[in-house]
Structures are given as C-alpha cells and as structure tokens.
Amino acid sequence: MISKLRPAKRILPFFLSLFFTASVALAVDKDISQPVPELSPNLQQAIASVHVVQLLSKSHYRKVPLDQEHVEKVFDRYLDRLDPNRSFFLQSDIDEFAPYRKQLGELLKSGDLNPAFAIFNRYRERAEERARFMLDQLDKNFASLDLKKNESLIIERKDEPWLTDRKAQQDLWDKQFKDSVLSQKLNHKTDDEIISQLRRRNSNLLRRLHQSKSEDAFQTYINAFAGIYDPHTQYFSPQTAENFDINMSLSLEGIGAVLSSEDEYTKVVSVVPGGPAEKAGQLKPGDKIISVAQGKKGELEDVVGMRLDDVVKLIRGAKRTLVRLEIIPGSSKDSSTRVYEIVRDQVKLEEQDASSRVIELTDNGKTNRIGVIELPTFYIDFKAAQSGDPDYKSTTRDVRRLIKALEKKNIDGLVIDLRGNGGGSLQEANELTGLFIDKGPTVIVRNSRGRSDQQEDPDSTQLYDGPMVVMIDRLSASASEIFAGAMQDYGRALVVGSQSYGKGTVQSIQPLNHGQLKLTLAKFYRVSGQSTQNRGVIPDITFPSLYDGRDIGEDTLPDALPWDNISPASFRPYADFSPYLPELQKKHASRTRDNADFVYLHEMKDYFEHYENQKTVSLSSEKRQLELQTMRSQRLAIENRLRKSRGQSLLNNLDELEEANETELEQKKKDKEPDAFLQETGVILSDMIKATDNKQLFTRRSQ
Template sequence: MILPQQITRNMALVLLSFMFFIAQVHAADQDINKPVPPLKPTLQQAIASVNVVQMLDRNHYRKVNLDRQSAEKVFDRYLNRLDPNHSFFLQQDIEAFKPYRENLSKALKTGDLKPAFAIFNRYRQHAEARARFMLARLDDGLKTLDFNKNETLLIDRKNEPWLKNQRAQDELWRKQLKDSVLALRLNNKTDEEIIKQLKRRNTNLLRRLYQSNSEDAFQSYINSFAGIYDPHTQYFSPQTAENFDINMSLSLEGIGAVLQAEDEYVKVVSVVTGGPAEKAAQLKAGDKIIGVGQGKKGPLEDIVGMRLDDAVKLIRGKKNTLVRLEVIPATAKDGSTRIYDIVRDKVKLEEQDASSKIIDVTSNGKTRKIGVITLPTFYVDFKAAQAGEKNYKSTTRDVKALLTDLKKQNIDGLIIDLRGNGGGSLQEANDLTGLFINEGPTVIVRDNRGRTEMQHDRVEGQFYTGPMAVMVDRLSASASEIFAGAIQDYGRGLIIGSQSYGKGTVQSIQPLNHGQLKLTLAKFYRVSGQSTQNRGVIPDVQFPSLYNNKDIGENSLPDALPWDTIKATDHKKFYDFSRYLPELIKRHEQRSALDPEFVYLDEMKDYITQFENQKTVSLNEKKRKRELATMRSKRLAIENRRRKSRGETLLNNLDELEAIQNDPDYKKEEENRPDAFVAEAGKILGDLITPQLPG
C-alpha cells in the first residue's frame, strides 16, 4: 500500500488540480490609478523558509550543498520564474540585484526574505508599467501601429539576454502589442472589439497585481529554492494546503483539466483521463485558455491577465452545464484561436474503472481473439480497505474479474492498455503484476540513505498465463511504469507504444509552521536494477507519438533526478523475446506504412514539429495572413487525406472540421471507432503467437 503522506505522480496531479480549482476570496478592487503598493514578508514566512532549508537538507533524496553556486542557481531560477520571457527586468535591475546573488546562501539559511521581496516588488513595478504602457497606446487607437512594416517578434525569449534599457523594453512591448492586435484581427475581431478586449485584458493585469499578496512572493521564492532539488519538491501555502486537505475526498464539477498560470495566460498542464475535456477530444496539454463563455450564447469573457483562481471560477460550474473556451492551441504559433464547447461533469478519479473488450486480429491468415483491458489509473478505495470491507474496490480486483470473463471467452492473447495512465497506488501496481507472474519481487524502493525495500508478489502461481502485451505512451507514468517495467523485466509480455514519462520518485507531504512541503524521499527501481526515473520504460516495439519528448516527460523538467541503476534482484524470466523482435518490428513497419491512422499520425507529427520550431512571427499583416493560410492549408490537406481513407466527405476548410468535431454525433462515432493502435498491438501479439514466426 502507499505509505501515509506518500504520493505518486497521479496524486500530485490531483493535488495540482485541486489547488487550481479552489477559488480564494480576494479583497475588493483597489483604485488602479494609484501605484501598486510594495509587499512585505511576515515572521511566519521567515521561520518557514528556515524550516524548508533544514528539512530539505536532512530528508531529500538528493543531497545539495547550499553554497554560493547553488544559491546563484536559486537566484537565476527566481528571476526566470517571475520573468520567463525576459520582458520585464532590465540589465540595470540585474546589476542592482548583484549583492542579493552573492549573499543569497546566507539569506536562505537565516530566513532573510528581504532579497526575495525586493526582487518581487521590482518585478511588479515593471509589470504595472507594461500594463499602463499598453493601455496608453490603446487610448491612442490602432492607427499609430504600422502593420505594413516588415517586422518580426521573437516568440520565445527565455534564452535572450535581459533588456538593455527602457528604450529596448518599450520597443519590445510595442511589438508585443502589435502581435496581440494581429492575432485578434486574424480571429475576425474588429478594431473596436480589439481595443476593448485588450484594454480589459491589461486592466485585469493591473487588478491581479493589486490582488497579489506576500504569500505570492514567498511561494515563488521558496519554490525557486525547492526546485533545485527536483521538480516534484514544492512548497504549499497555508491556504493551498488547507484547500487540499478539505477537498482530497471531494469530487469536482468542472472540465477535468489541470491548469496553471504561465505569464498572463491560463495554461493546460494535462487533461484528466475520463473527464469531460478528454471526452470532448479537443483540449490538449500546452493549450492556453484566453476566454470563457457560459452556455451556447453567453459572451466570451477575456481571462488573460486574470488571477488563476478567478479564471477557474469561470471555468468551473454545475454538472451538465456548457462552458465555451476560447483557446490558443499549443501548435498555433501565430496566436489564432479555437472555440471549444465542453459540458461540465463530475471529475472523480476513483470512478475511472478498468474496462475490457475483445478484438479480432488476423495473422498469417488466422484470426485470433485478443482481450483488451483499458486501465486509466491505479485506484483503490483506501477507506473501505482500512475499514475491513471484504469487497472494497481496487484495480487488481476489477482486472481479475475482467480476466475471468475474458478467459471464459477463450481469448488467444491479452493487451493491458496503460496509455495516458498517470499512476496511482503503488500497492495496486504490485498486486496487478502478481496476476501475471509467479511469486517474486516487483519493484525496489531506495531512500535517501541508500536503504532499499522490496515490494513482492507473495501469491504463488499466475492468474493469467497466456500471451500478453502492455501498451504505454508518453503520459504513462509512475505506477504504470512499475507495472510495465516488471512485465518487461520478467519477459512476461511485450511492451508496445512510445517511451513512457519517466516519473520514478516517491514524494511525502510534511507539515511546516506555515504551510506544507512536498519533498522527494525515494526512487523506484525495476527488478533488473534500472530506475524508471527520467528514462521511463522503452517499448520493445515503438509507435510514433504526437508528444514531443523535449516538452513532455520527466527529462524535460529542470533538475530532474537522473536515471541510474542498482544491483538487479533475483528474478526468473519467462521468455526472451529478443530473437523475435526484428521480425515483429519489420512486420509492424510494413503494416503501419499502409495504415491511414499511422500515416496521419506521422504527418501530424511532422506538421507540429515544423511549426513548433518557428522562432519568430511576422508583424506584417499581409505576410502573417499568408503564413496562417499556409499552415491551415497544410493541416486541411492532412485531414482530407485521412478522411478520404475513411470514405468520409472531404472538407473545404478547417472551420468545417471544427464544426464537425463539436457535433455530439461525431464524438460518439469517434468513441465507437476501432482504435487503430490497439488493433496494431493486437496484430503484433498475433504475430508473436503465430508458429511460423522465425527466431
């Protein structure tokens, strides 16, 4: 079972979603014509900062010497956390902060928060200046902006030097204003609507600055420090911690997405499996929500610059009500938007039950029945189990019941589909593995002192002995990787899909005098001695993926703990698939080259990669329109090739595609459409079963 206070990645995502879905009470709006007042630290925050430093030094898995070098890392991370696009701080600010950089190690150890708040207040001054700059130019109208001039805007400035002076800053802000105007014009807004929307947006930014408090500064600073240990170590303020404790047992009524603030935007971190957003099949990780409308006809309210909790208050709502989201897709580098309709529903992770079906696959002229069990998460009813209820709900119990039914139908093979499964109960991963292996170890946990503890399957025999495969993708993490890794190490089944996430660490929640600290205290290792951390599980047969490994996955996170190995533990392999893999891969590649869904995935991956690598956008209106037309034309061609292969009517434009995708009948049809990737996994398993396979 999961130890008290320990959480896996899936639970961490739940924590984030609860944090972001709790609306806090704010003070009444202040007069935004007055300067934003400076913030000051509290004694409780100073004490908490010392506690955090000491607790991480004693208990974290990674040992970090808080010397000048690591303190400078905290300093740089703090600056980049506040100003990730290098649009606010000037070079003269960085020079003025030099004493803070040099003495930050001492400040951290003694609880001196003056450097943190001085930097945060300077950031707020620049953010206020930018909002007022934008409002002043919008008052002058759009005629002062020349959209015929051949200018460009660098999209991602995180690696750019700090702005040299006020003149360079004004020039950047002017270009950013032009970019915002062009993006709205390309979304068919009139100039009058654009001015009104951008004024409201920048007024929201000012209000957010007035509503920020000392806890905002403290959290940013302490999390900049905590982050140098690893990306899963995090400080939670008293209000955030209280909301988490109150709501861990409650269901949510919303869209089922984990959100975070990024600059002035609300960004989608992930979409919860089985939730309304996933069922709508539109919202994706990396998308930015810029507008929210209630019902079919409610006006879209601009939420750029709005506090995250206030924005989420608009997104949340009662079950069965419709919310309209105006979204900048992660792939839309030009700022073009889409409108997504999502019907709110309860989001309750424990209701994401395992399910099963049977598919028929043909290999070498012989048709075989392949059972497929889809597992969205590793769940268990802790309360019922602790209360001693005999029939408490759990992943392993449900899968066992499904397997019983599948065996009665005489399946020839089994697929466990873990795509999108972010983890959950470690004990369930252990118990589920036990259904497929004989008695033996399943995973090793090593703590910060190097001590190891082994999880075992202590039940003799196998509940299912037939051929099997496990499907994973980039969003399969934590407990999913433990299960898939064990199946692979034991040679019990093939692993098919794309490289998994790489979340191989254990976290614990520790109370502080002021808030709570989540810290990493252990790592997972497979029975082969390999950690699942950072590298994840590498499939035996790999499928293409739309997820960019540089953007999604443990190895994309700063200061992630490294992949490493320990001594393997004794375990007996069932099969050695290595001699069959070359032929299995060859047959798979021959089929996928002709499979319309695999071809579509490859084309979409190339399309996304092409526009992800775009470093700049044009600020010339005619050129920008041509660039957008080219992008949409390429996407339309890809969609029509797919539709032609399906025997569907070809589209005249992407607007027709968006209308179709919003149609409830189309969504039902897509849900019922055979999954080409499961079908191909079944064919691979069928090839493995086929006697004629060489090897």
C-alpha cells in the same frame, strides 16, 4: 508517500482545483489607477523558510549543498519564474540585484526574505509599467499602427539577454503590442472588439498586480529554492495546502482539468480520466484558456493576465451547470480560437474503472480473439479498504474480474492499454503485477539514506499466463511505468508504444508552521535494477508519437533527478523475446509504412516540430497572413489525406475540423471501434502468438 503518483510540471499547485463545488465571486476590484503597493515578508514566512531549508537538507533524496553554485542557481531560477520571457527586467535591475546572487544561501538559512521581496516588488513595478504602456498604446497609437512594416518579434526570449535600457524595453513592448493586435485581426476581430479585449486584458494584469499578496512573493521564492532539488519538490502556502488536501480526495465537482499559470495565460496541463472535460473530448493538454463564460448565453470574460486562482473560481461551479471556455489550441500555431462547452459534474471513481473488450483479427484464414483491458489510472478506495469493506473497489480486483470474463470468451492473447495512465496507487501497481507472475519482486524503492526495499508479489498464484502486450505512451507515468517495466523485465509481455513519462520518484507532504512542503524522499527501480526516473520505459516496438521532442516528460523538467541503476533483484524471467523481435519489428514496419493513421502521425509530428521550433513571428500583416495560410493549407492537406484514406468527406477548411472530429469521436465511442494503434498492437500480439506457437515461451527460465 503520496498515493497519487502522477507526473507533475513546475506549476502553481492547484492540481485539481477545478473540481470545487462552490462558485466564489472574484476578489473585490481595487483602484488600479494608483501605483502598485509594495509587499513585505512576515515572521511566519521567515520561520517557514528556515524550516524548508532544514527539511530539504536533511530529508530530500538528493543532497544539495548550499554552495555558491547552487545559491546562484536559486537566484537565476527566481528571476526565471518572475520574468521567464525576459520582457520586464532591465539589465540595470539585474546589476542592482547582483550582490544578492552570492548572499542568498546565508539569507535562506537565517530567514531573511527582504532581498527576495525587493526583487518581487521590482518585477511588479516593471509589469505595471508594461500594462500601462499597453493601455496607453490603445488610447494613442491604435489608429496609426503600422502593420505593413517588415519587422519581426522574437517570441521565445528565455535565452535572450536582459533588456539593455528603457528604449530597448519600449521597443520590445511596442512589438508585443503589435503582435497582440495582429493576432486578433487574423482571428477576425473588429477594431472595436480588439480595443475592448486588449483593454480588459491589460486592466486584468493591473488588477492582478494590485491583488498580489506577500504569500505570492514568498511561495514563488521558496519554490525557486525548492526547485533546485527536483521539479516535484514544492512549497504550498496555507491556502494552496488546503486546496491540495481537498483535491486528493477526488470527491469533487467541476470540469476535471489540471491548470497552470504560464506567463499571462492559464494553460491546461492535463485532463482527468473520467472527468467532464475528458468525456467531452475537446480540451487537451497545452491548450490556453483566454476567456470564460457561464451558461449558453453568458458573456465571455477575458482571463489573460488574471490570477490562476481567480480563473479557477470562474471555471468551477455547481454540478450540471455549463461553462464555456474560449481557448487557443496547443496544437494550433495560427492564434485561432475555439469555444468549448463543458457541463460541470462530479469526477467519480467508477468513471476511471478498468474496462475490457474483445477484438477479432483474421490472418490467412485464422482468427485470433484479442482481449483488451483499458486502464485509465491505478485506483483503490482506501477508505473502504481500511474500514474492512469486503467489496472495496481497486484496479487489481477489477482487472482480475475482467480477465476471468475474457478467458470465458476464449481469448488468444491479452493487451493491457496504459496510454494516458498517469499513475496512482503503488500498492495497486504491485498487486496488478502479481496477477501475471506466480512469485517474485515487483519494484525496488530506494530512500534518501541509500536503503533499498523490495515490494513483493503478495499472491503466489498466477491468474493469467498467456501471451500479452502492454501499451504505453508519453503520458504513462509512475505506477504505469512500474507495471510496464516489471512485465518487460520478467519477459511476461512485449511493451509497445512510445517512451513513457519517466517519473520514478516518491513524494511526501510535511507540515510546516506556515503551509506545507512536498518533497521527494525515494526513487523507484525496476527489478532489473534500472530506474524508471527520467528515461521511463522504452518500448520493445516503438510507435510514432506527437509528444516526441515536445515539452512533455520528466527529461524536459529542470533539475529532474537522473536515470541510474542499482543491483538487480533476484528474480527469474519467463521468456526471452529477443529472438523474435527483429521479425516482429520488420512485419510491423512493413504494415505501417503505408498505414494512413501512422503516416498521419508522422506528418503531424513533422508539422509541429517545424512550426514549434520557430523563435520569431512577422509583424507584417501581409507576410503573417501568407505564413498562416501556408500553415493552414499544410495542415488541411494532412487532415484530408487521412480522411480520404478512411472514406470520409473532405474538409473545405480547418474550421470544419473540430466539428467533424467531435462527431466522429462520438461515433467511435458508440461503435467501440479500436483505434489504429490498438488494432496494430493486436496484430503484433497475433504475430507473436504465431511465432512462438508450441515453444513453451511462458515457462520460467533459470536465471
């Protein structure tokens, strides 16, 4: 099993590749004036494809027959990976490829990759035509561009029909060109700056196409096939397999971010707890990186259209050196950009350590001291543990120490904060659960043959038996879900927050003659028999979340394994919170109805949902400007309502927001002030303590 149980998107597998220490020069520039050369498969790839088919058929948790339905799905997924926005292929291309739709099953089994490469080469041909069209537009039509015409562009085209002919294709490209120019103009760029940037951008696209290797085609095709099993099953080429092996050690340097390639952009998937980007507090999941610069004075280099591995080479670098990233915030819909400065550093295990504090809450003259343990990840120093080091670091050891220290401070209850915790060691999730129960199962692991094995609490003592709440959010995944689910099933803790990520599967790395295959072998189940897969853990008391309804979570991924349940394990719960929940929920709703932070979150959620669901943008400069002014004024009003409630100075415009947030974040860190959601969690716990006073709530109940 892979010990790092983190949520994964369908991304190019450079999982933590920004940590590498070497700063490597980009590939030698090629003559992009020449047509893009065709690529062809090699024998090693053909053999590897047969091995992948055999391994998935025999070993994957999900049994997928290579029947006509699934073969056609592979075909469609391959086209989606190459042209997700349907901006390149013509309907005539799709018609030409149609015979392959029924043949891919037998072709995969035999290792015949020629049709896959034919489709890939056609994609590169169309992409080259588009890049040259854009460069031609810059040379010939930029000065006469009509941005007053009342027309619009469909920006979400995944469900649109394929382009009917060359005219429809060029009409689309013409609108996309106008959109690129208009976005730059609205971002206060001069005409010369726009021409220069768009020329570099499309030249980069051509350069990327010239630098394509046969391995790019092979990896894309095999992952289209592997993806029909589940989104976490992936083929790694020899190069990316080497990167993955290095990444898993965590003894690396860089900014601490996970990147993916999405259309022409490099997108931030997540930031690593304890890494430079996370500590800087600026870079967020969903941000798109459009330019990179070295040091304070280095020139920003446009990276739109650049290969992901080349972008990585620009961003990574030596410890204590500065990199500047120009990004389009994922939370922004107005194409405005920000430039963030991040000092590269090593991501140290101790930066992800559990930490604790005490918050005091007073109600009707009674003060409750609430202990809080924040847990960014489930970690263990495997090497030290295996070598017999008696002082090796682990989550459970650190939490044990912190609880003992908190109990000396006479805490009345405990909060375990798992927000943003993407998982980690299964062993640690098991052992941490054991700190809060005296004995019993902690999780059930079911393999592809249907055999179920229970993990048991390895320690018969119960370290902490007092009132407890576990906080989760949409980014809490894998090991976090195992622990939170166990605490909920045992009745050892209330769970509050938002629905967790829903990754309840186990992956393993299998070597091939050429690269590696990561495949799903097993599934997690709670002791109640419920899967954590797809559905995640549902809180007892729910907080609003900006991630609700957005493209985050297992249930948003194609072909994710379904939620199901099996026979429960034999266990005895401690408490039944159901008699107390209605009153606790009523008090929570009453408190937060007018709570400025909760109101803000609801307003921001509605704001994002409204604008993210828009499928088109106007290409009229006047209309687009008005739309953006409306958006920005709505956002400014939401931000200022929150700031007014906190007694903070109001913003004149959104440009002041980033600087204000950065200053206030630093002050909060310095003051160790609990955020509104941790504060409310503490109050919920205080309510629970009061409601259950002297009721023997945590005495074992018979099953």
